[in-house]
Amino acid sequence: MSRHPEVKWAEREDKVFLTVMLPDAKNPKVNLGPEGTFTFSATGGAGDLEYELKLDLCDKVNVEESKINYGLRSIFCVLVKEQKKWWNKLLKEGKPPHYVKVDWDKWADEDDDTSAAEPDLGGMDFSKFGDMGGMGGMGGMGGMEGMGGMEGLMGGMGGMGGMGGPEEFEDDSDDDELEASKPEAAKTDDKPAAAEKTEAA
Structure with a gap:
């Protein structure tokens, strides 16, 4: 029997931030359909339990412009909306399930200045949803090259220069x-x- 990972979400007028909280996820597979269907599956946790997720998002999304980042603790997605407008809810129908929560760290209201409220995504290696190929969604990780090699990694440590x-x-x-x-x-x-x-x- 599969379980549901915790999901956090926040939105801007032109995009939705979706974070699937699953540390050390193995074989993650993420799919995004233009109609707004988001699916996720992976194994993780003690005993390599199966996790699955299907969300019917409020509206259509631009798959080619949307991006995904695979981290050690979570899978972070930037879903670009087909039309610039506030959804004010994540799902097309019904109340969100208990495992879907608002990400207050990235949240912004309609009257907020979206440029000032934009979250810091620096250092993340994003790949596009449309370019994931047959790698189970792992195609865009890029390894050390995505971080600018060892010099880029050491340069970002800060405070070590002295x-x-x-x-x-x-x-x-x-x-x-x-x-x-x-x-x-x-x-x-x-x-x-x-x-x-x-x-x-």
């Missing part, structure tokens, strides 16, 4: 020794005072 060479570490260790010796000096100052008292007695 580590420097061995000289810096030697300087740091000298500072630690000086700091550690300060309390010992304070203790030695107390000892002579105590010695003087015993001599005077």
